[in-house]
Amino acid sequence: MARDLIEDICKKSTDYKLCVSSLRADPKSSSADKKGLVRIMLQLSLARAEDIYNQTLIILKQPTEPILKQCLQICRDTYDLAVSRITSSIKYLDENNFDMVNDGISSAMAFSVTCEESFTEQPVRKDPLKARSDDFFHFNDTTLSLLDLFK
Secondary structure, eight states, rough: OHHHHHHHHHHHOOOHHHHHHHTTSSSSGGGOOHHHHHHHHHHHHHHHHHHHHHHHHHHSSSSHHHHHHHHHHHHHHHHHHHHHHHHHHHHHTTTOOOOHHHHHHHHHHHHHHHHHTTSSSSSSSOOTTTHHHHHHHHHHHHHHHHHHHHH
């Protein structure tokens, strides 16, 4: 039954394959209801945000030029905020406050864009977090699309 539920809700997402593979990889999904599956996606999103935040800390410990360091500090700060917003979104989901879940995920996505944009300002620098940030944004877009199930 849960397998059918995963497929049913993922058909409504913006990325069916990502949704299905993410949920099936979590053993808790087999017994989860619709809200539980969205909670799993939020937890996976949180793990991605924490990973990027931790990656910025690792890179910042290495000797880097001042402009790159500034960009990474922006990313560190924005992903710290993203972690906080996604954590709050999980609590809001538990309270059935879906508008606030939407706001939290949307904010986290905006923070990832702020990070990426810091590397495109003059002087332009190569973004060592780009692949992770792109994945984070896309994953959250997929998660956000699942909130339509609660309208």
